[in-house]
Amino acid sequence: MSRWSDETAMPSIDMRAADYVERRDSGNWTDKDEAELEGWLAENIAHRVSFLRLNSSWRRTERLAALRPPEDEEEVPRGPSSGGHYLKIAAVFGLLLGVGGFATVYLTTPRTETYSTPVGGREILTLKDGSRIELNTNTSVRVALSGKERAVTVEKGEVYFKVHHDASRPFVVKAQGHRVVDLGTEFSLRVERHDVKVALFDGRVRFDPDTQTNAKPKVMIPGEVLTASVDRVSVEKEPLQDLLASLAWRRGMLQFHNTTLAAAAAEFNRYNQTKIVLDDPKAGTETINGMLPINDLAEFAHVAKSLFGLRAENHGDEIVLTR
Amino acid sequence: MDRKSDFRSAVTAPFPGAAKGTAVSAVDDWFEREILPLEASLMQYLERNWRNPSDIPDFRQDIYVRIYEAAQKELPQHAGKFLLTTARNLLIDKAKQARIVPIEAAASLEDFDKAADVLGPERIAVARDELRHLQAALDRLPPRAREAIILRRIHGLTRGEIARRMGINEVSVSRYLSRAICALADVLHGEPSNIRRRP
Secondary structure, eight states, rough: OOGGGGGSSSSHHHHHHHHHHHHHTSSOOOOHHHHHHHHHHOOOOOHHHHHHHHHHHHHHHGGGGGGGGGGGGGGOOTTOOOOOHHHHHHHHHHHHHTGGGGHHHHSSSSSEEEEOOOOOOOOEEEESSSOEEEOSSSSEEEEESSSOOOOOEEEEEEEEEEEOOTTHHHEEEEEOOOOOOEEEEEEEEEETTEEEEEEEEEEEEEEEEEEEGOOOOOOOOOEEEEOSSSSSEEEEEEEEEEEHHTGGGTTEEEEEEEEEHHHHHOOOOOOOSSSEEEHHHHHHHHHEEEETTTTTHHHHHHHHHHOOEEEEEOOEEEEEEEE | OOOHHHHOOOOOOSSSSTTTTHHHHHHHHHHHIIIIIGHHHHHHHHHHHHGGGGHHHHHHHHHHHHHHHHHHHHSSHHHHHHHHHHHHHHHHHHHTTTOOHHHHHHHTHHHHHHHHHHHHHHSSOHHHHHHHHHHHHHSOOOOHHHHHHHHHHTTTTOOHHHHHHSSOOOOHHHHHHHHHHHHHHHHIIOOOTTTTTTO
């Protein structure tokens, strides 16, 4: 677009906001810089909207890294100072710039595409028909769209679906040989080892179990949670409120309701590279209620300390909670 | 870059000031979640209804300011409709100021309704399209700006390192980076071409 070929055409507010966005994401951003930025943002709403807009797309250039097909990783040249973090970005840009002729292959491959999120990642895919696919932490899906069918295979992790129903083009979710067929609906599906758990929030789905289970297809109604293991299928009814609480991850939160500390720690560990280790078996059975930001390990440690008197020891990639 | 602090800023305090008052952070969140994804539709609308393309980036900015100001008082129920109404009012104001008879803007009520209907599905983005888009955006950048942003985003170099490598001063580096960031924002938020992609 020609808009950017002429330097003067770009409003200087954007230039200044872009400068803040970039510097704020670099290593040497100080409290003083933050204070200066806050002052600038407070000055004028035009400053704020410009900053929000540029910051959002700047983050998206990074988030693209999470969507690269995992199998491409090894093909990517390392930049001079790249850690794992930048390696992923390099993967994306490497593709962009056609390194090794990859981009061509990958953009012309018909219609099946893999999306994955790293530990702690979250990604929303919106299809043109308005359907939403939200990937939770450490999740990988393959999406195959054709004129006849919209198929999503969940290889691992947890996914929330809000499907725009189209009888002529069914939406089918596959996991571990089982199939969930949308009949106009909102549901989530989680793969944990060989188990598949489907929670239905609205509408209807039909669950077609893997043939090995010898179970019959089951039409689910809202509030039901279905668990399919290798050889059996069971359905439980849960209060809708509890079900919705289980979707707090979509807002970047974890919600606990009479959850044991051990289970809560396990939940946190799904999202964070730094793992919580409970070094006190008795405390593990204590229960907590409430909501915490998904990545706020410090807050979790603080809760454990103030409620149960546990001490947090930081061992680099582990936080050990102990008496 | 420290991975943990990165997550933290993404989840608990996405923007400066956000952590301080829930009001600010709620409006920021709403703006980012509901309004920015509609930018492609907004740009299409503006381009269809205004003759001079060089005015449009400023209009977009004015519209966002009006939206944000209104949202501070109360978050609008229907972001899409609200955005388009705001856009329409702005075009009418601009047309009056320019003493143009706002034929196109005024006659386009139907367009609005149509646009409001299609906003849902236009929230695009099987994100793969973004790659194609980013590539196009990078291609269009002036070579020096492209080089600077690649060194920054791919190789993770600091401004000082980029300056040394490119043999220019840091002020120039920051200008190149800022231009690249603005251009990428235009593509990621604004360009509707991926909606029309033929399978």
